[in-house]
Every structure is written in structure tokens, then in C-alpha cells.
Amino acid sequence: MSQAPTARPDSPDFAAIDAYVTQSMASDRVPGVAIAIVHGDSIVHLRGFGHDGRGNPVTGETGFVLGSMSKAFTALAVMQLVERQQVDLDAPVQRYLPWFRVADSAASAAITVRQLLLHTSGIPTRAPRARGDTTTLADHVRALASVSLANPPGTTHQYASPNYMVLGAIIEAVTGRPFGAYVNEEIFAPLEMRHSFADASRAGMGLSRGHVYALGFPVATDLPHEHDRLPTAALIASAGDMGQFLVAQLNRGQYADRRVLSDTSMTLMHTGGAPSEAFSYAFGWREGAVGGTRAVHHGGIVSNYRGKMVLLPDLQWGVVVLTNISSAIPFPIAPTSHVMADAIAAHLAGVPLPPAGSRHAVLFFGVAAVMLLVLAGQIRGLVRAVRNAMPRATRAAMWRASALDVVFVVLVAGFAPRFAGASSWPAFLRIAPDVGWWLAMVAALSVATVVARFVPREPGLPEPRRI
Numbered sequence: 001m002s003q004a005p006t007a008r009p010d011s012p013d014f015a016a017i018d019a020y021v022t023q024s025m026a027s028d029r030v031p032g033v034a035i036a037i038v039h040g041d042s043i044v045h046l047r048g049f050g051h052d053g054r055g056n057p058v059t060g061e062t063g064f065v066l067g068s069m070s071k072a073f074t075a076l077a078v079m080q081l082v083e084r085q086q087v088d089l090d091a092p093v094q095r096y097l098p099w100f101r102v103a104d105s106a107a108s109a110a111i112t113v114r115q116l117l118l119h120t121s122g123i124p125t126r127a128p129r130a131r132g133d134t135t136t137l138a139d140h141v142r143a144l145a146s147v148s149l150a151n152p153p154g155t156t157h158q159y160a161s162p163n164y165m166v167l168g169a170i171i172e173a174v175t176g177r178p179f180g181a182y183v184n185e186e187i188f189a190p191l192e193m194r195h196s197f198a199d200a201s202r203a204g205m206g207l208s209r210g211h212v213y214a215l216g217f218p219v220a221t222d223l224p225h226e227h228d229r230l231p232t233a234a235l236i237a238s239a240g241d242m243g244q245f246l247v248a249q250l251n252r253g254q255y256a257d258r259r260v261l262s263d264t265s266m267t268l269m270h271t272g273g274a275p276s277e278a279f280s281y282a283f284g285w286r287e288g289a290v291g292g293t294r295a296v297h298h299g300g301i302v303s304n305y306r307g308k309m310v311l312l313p314d315l316q317w318g319v320v321v322l323t324n325i326s327s328a329i330p331f332p333i334a335p336t337s338h339v340m341a342d343a344i345a346a347h348l349a350g351v352p353l354p355p356a357g358s359r360h361a362v363l364f365f366g367v368a369a370v371m372l373l374v375l376a377g378q379i380r381g382l383v384r385a386v387r388n389a390m391p392r393a394t395r396a397a398m399w400r401a402s403a404l405d406v407v408f409v410v411l412v413a414g415f416a417p418r419f420a421g422a423s424s425w426p427a428f429l430r431i432a433p434d435v436g437w438w439l440a441m442v443a444a445l446s447v448a449t450v451v452a453r454f455v456p457r458e459p460g461l462p463e464p465r466r467i
Contacts, residue, residue, distance in 0.1 A: 012037070014045045016353055017344055021049055021321075023356035028336040030323050031211050031218050032058040036243030037344070038318040041251055043243040053209025053220045053324060060240035061195045063207040064322040065225075067300025069309055070235040071164050072245075073183055075117055075284025077171050079265045080186060086174050089114040096170045101145040110153045113170065116163040117283045118274040122149030123160045131423055135228045137179060141169045157274035157281050161232040164284075168231025179230050190258045191248055193241035200225035203236050210304025211325040214434045216364030218325050221304050221430055233302055239322050242309060246318035249296075249311055270296045270313065285311075291346030299338050303328050303422075303431040308341035317348040328422065328431040336360065371438045378445040385452035398453050405446040412443045 014037070025033055032050035036043055048058035056062075081087040093100045093111050101108045107122065115121040127147045130139035140162065150158055168179045175182055180198025188196045197203040211218040226234040237245070244255060249270070253261035261269075272280020272287035279288035285296045290310055299308040309320040321341040339357075347353050416439050417428035429436040 012045075012348055014047075017045070017347065018047060018049075020343065020353045020356065021047075021340060024336060024340055025050055027356045028360040029213075029216060029218055030325050030336050031220075032062070032208055032324040033337075033340070034058050034060060034062055034064065034239035034322045035340075035344070036060065036239040036246070036320050037348070038243050038246045038250065040316045041247055041254075043240065043247065046240050046243060048239070053211060054205065058208065058324075060243075061206065061238045063195055063197065063203045063236045063238050064307060064324060065207075065210065065233075065300075065302055065305040066235045066237055066242075066307060066322075067233050067302040067305060068161070069242075069298055069300035069307060070231060070233055072249075072284035072298055072309075073187055073235055074164050074167050074171070074179075074231040075269055076187060076261060077179075077182060078113065078117065078167055079261055079269055079283065081171065081174055083262060083265055087113060087170065089117075093166060093170065096173050097141070097166070100141065100166065100169075103146055103148045107149050107153055112153070113167070114273075115154050116167050118281055119157050119159050119163050120151075120154050120274050121160075121163055121166075122151045122153045122155070122158070123147060123162050123166075124150040125158055125160045127160060127162045129162075130228075137165060137168050137172065137228050137231070140165045140228060157276045159276075159281070161229075164232035165229065171231070180227070183230075183235065187245075187260060188241075190260050191241075191244050191255050193237060193244055195238035196241045197236040198230055198234075199227065200236060206238075207236060208305075208324040210302075212304050212431055212433065213325065213327045213364070215368050216361060219433065223304055223427075223430060226302075233300070237322075239320055242320040242322070243318075246309060246311060246320060250313060250316055250318055270311070290342055291349030291351045293349045295345060297341075297345075299335070299341075301326055301335060306335045306337040308335075308338045310341050310345040312345060312349055315349060317345070319344045319348065328428075328435075368434075371434075374442060375438065375445075378442050378449070382445050382449045382452060385449045388452075388455075402450045402453055405450050409443045409446050412439050 021033055021035060030050065032052050034048045037045040046060040048060055048062055050058050052058050052062050078087060082089055090112050092109055093113065093116065094109055111121045123144065124147065128143050130143040144162060171182055172179050183198055195206060200207060209220050209222060212221045248255040248260055252263040253259050253266040269283040270285055270287065272282045274281040279286040285298050287296055289295055293312055294314050295310055295312055297308065297310040300306065304326050305324055306326045307320065307322040311318045319341055321337045323337040343354055417425055422428035422431055
């Protein structure tokens with residue numbers, strides 16, 4: 001149950017916030033965290049915690065992959081082009097990308113720029129991506145040509161990252177510049193975001209290594225930078241730079257003596273236009289409530305980084321939390337970065353900081369216990385099959401059990417990586433080593449059990465006792 005805000009502190013207790021972050025990191029085994037808190041036109045607290053996976057302490061200048069927080073930059077870029085009258089929010093996508101297609105030709109012509117921004121285009125969450133080592137942004141957009149829409153355009157909000165890949169392609173088509181170059185020149189540069197990049201090679205050793213959880217423990221994991229998915233998931237920034245980005249958001253497009261967007265357009269960006277559960281989606285942001293006050297927020301999750309940013313426009317506060325760990329498996333518990341960002345934002349609105357929870361450890365313990373029980377059951381089944389402990393009277397049951405084992409193996413082999421957002425089994429084992437290897441072992445035991453069931457016993461041996 002959420003607590004009601006008390007009297008809002010004029011000066012938050014940053015030492016208490018730092019202690020809360022440190023305790024949460026220890027509880028959830030997070031290797032590194034960076035936070036920035038802004039008020040009005042200033043960054044008032046910037047701090048790094050833990051390590052970057054390279055033996056260096058995390059600082060306010062350490063880089064992190066932003067995940068879906070990248071969408072706020074894409075939306076800002078689109079609105080800049082709207083103000084320059086190069087893009088019309090209610091124009092069809094095909095005005096800017098004549099080759100854009102989904103499976104239905106009428107829907108292809110009907111989808112608008114605004115619908116992409118609001119995730120109301122009808123493109124489904126699990127729409128396919130292009131595959132390959134040299135995949136481009138345009139390749140991902142072209143991969144939508146066979147996609148059947150989940151809803152008619154403009155009717156229903158369904159969060160789907162491909163919407164923002166299409167927006168990135170529009171930006172490239174309209175400006176004649178690569179998406180990364182546009183963001184560097186039109187957003188990073190005027191906001192003095194000197195530790196932010198569209199190219200991981202330029203970030204170099206300033207980019208924290210990402211980590212994944214293996215049975216609840218962090219494992220440093222280097223994954224290829226998704227340069228082909230910059231508009232939706234792959235921009236890189238430091239907490240300090242994100243603080244400057246939040247200052248521009250709170251000040252309605254103004255940063256120092258520079259303006260990246262008008263007051264009117266920034267207000268539109270922050271105003272929800274697509275109702276969903278507990279929030280209304282705006283342009284690259286979600287509008288909802290945190291700590292009993294209006295909040296504009298967005299999180300970001302990729303396979304080895306997580307983070308979240310929260311604005312409290314009415315109170316002129318903002319916070320961003322960046323972490324260098326993630327999990328590819330969607331557990332029923334909020335990511336540590338998101339919990340911390342919401343708790344800090346609520347504290348800025350006058351809500352006491354909560355104690356660092358232990359749900360993370362309990363969850364992973366439960367997951368490990370279930371995995372071990374299932375593995376033990378599979379081993380027992382294999383032992384029974386090797387002993388040929390199933391009498392002839394139960395041959396029908398043996399065939400049914402074997403059929404189920406085969407179906408399980410086929411599903412694991414074909415769909416487990418896709419469920420975790422991986423392109424292949426090697427990629428799956430990198431981003432979810434615990435679940436990946438467990439599934440591989442269970443599937444291998446299932447195959448061995450099926451084979452053992454159909455190996456005939458040597459004649460003359462006594463009938464084994466049933467177990």
C-alpha cells in the first residue's frame with residue numbers, strides 16, 4: 001500500500017537517498033548504479049555507486065545503455081521536425097516512407113506519425129525483427145511487411161518498439177542524416193551531453209559493462225551494441241547527461257541559453273494521449289502519478305542494463321536511475337532501477353523512503369528451487385526409463401509421456417530464445433545463462449528418457465520391480 005505524501009521537503013535528505021540506493025543495491029545484488037536528481041534548471045545531486053564491471057567506480061560520467069528511454073529522444077527529434085514543418089503528426093507514414101508496409105495494404109496507408117508516437121498504430125508488441133549481423137534500421141522496418149495488426153490503427157494502445165523504429169526511419173528520410181548523427185547534432189550537442197553516444201565504439205571504456213543475473217547473482221556480460229535499434233532501445237548516456245536532458249524537459253525545452261523545443265510542443269510531448277493501465281502514453285513518455293503527484297516517466301530495459309527516469313513537472317523535480325544489470329526473463333517483480341526511481345521521486349514529493357526490500361532474493365531462491373525440483377523429476381524419469389520400470393500394460397501411457405516429452409523439446413528448441421528476446425540459442429545462453437542451461441539440460445534429459453523407454457530389455461532378465 002502506497003504512503004500518502006507528507007509535507008514536501010524544501011531540501012531532500014540526499015544522504016538518506018544515497019543510503020537507500022546502497023541498501024537496495026546490496027539487497028538486489030546490483031553491481032553499479034548512477035543517479036541524478038534535478039530541480040528546476042539545475043542538477044542538485046549526482047552520484048555513482050558500485051563498480052562498472054571493469055574495476056572502476058561508477059561516476060556521474062559513466063555511460064549506460066538507455067533501453068527504451070531512447071524513445072524520449074526519438075519523440076523529441078520528431079517534434080523538432082514538426083516545428084520545422086518537415087513532419088506532420090497526422091500525416092500517413094507513407095508520405096515519408098513510401099515503401100512502408102504491413103500485411104494489410106489499407107492499414108499500411110492509414111497509419112500516422114501520431115499513432116506511432118502513441119503506440120496506437122496496431123503494430124503488435126511481438127512484431128518480428130530483421131535478423132543478421134549487418135541489419136539496419138530500414139531492415140527492421142521492412143520486416144513489418146508481413147505483420148498482421150493487433151488492432152485497427154488509432155484505436156488501442158499496445159506498446160511495441162517497432163513503432164519507434166519506423167519513427168527513426170522517418171527522421172532519416174526527412175533529414176537525410178543517419179538517426180545517430182541527427183541526435184548527436186540536434187539533441188546531445190545543444191544539451192551539452194558530452195558523455196552520450198549513438199555509437200558504442202565512441203563511448204569506449206567510459207561505457208559500463210552490462211551484467212545479467214544467473215540464479216540471482218550478477219555475471220558481467222558483453223553483448224553487441226544494437227546500433228540498428230537506436231531509436232527504440234540503444235542510445236548511450238551518463239546519469240549527468242541525463243540530468244541535463246531532464247532539466248530541458250522540466251524547463252519546457254530550454255537548457256541554459258539554448259532551446260531544443262518550444263513550450264507548446266514539450267507540453268504536448270508530456271500529455272498522455274493513449275490510455276493504458278495506470279498511465280496514459282504520451283510521446284516517448286508515460287503520464288501517471290508517483291507519490292500522489294503528476295509524474296511523466298519512462299523506463300528502459302535491455303538484456304544487460306536497466307534504468308528509469310521520472311519527472312514531477314508540478315513540483316519541478318526529476319530523477320534518473322541507471323543500472324548495469326538486467327534479466328531477460330520477465331519475472332513478476334519490478335526491476336530494481338524502476339523501484340528506486342519511483343521511491344526517490346515519491347520522496348521528492350514528500351513520501352518517506354521505504355526500506356530496501358528482500359523480494360528479489362526470495363524470488364530468485366524460489367525460481368532456483370523450482371528449477372532443481374523439475375530437474376530432479378526429469379532425472380528420476382530417466383532412471384525409471386533406463387531400468388525399464390514401466391510394465392507392458394502401460395505402453396499407451398509410455399507413448400503419451402514420450403509424445404509430451406517430444407513436444408516439450410520442440411517448443412524449447414524453437415521458442416525459448418524468442419521468448420527471452422534472443423535471436424539464437426547462443427545469444428539466449430548469454431543473456432539468461434541460468435534459465436537457458438536449465439532448459440537445455442531438461443530438454444536433453446527428456447530426449448534421453450524417450451530413447452531409454454524404447455530400448456528393449458535383454459531377454460531372460462527378470463521383470464524389474466516398479467518404482
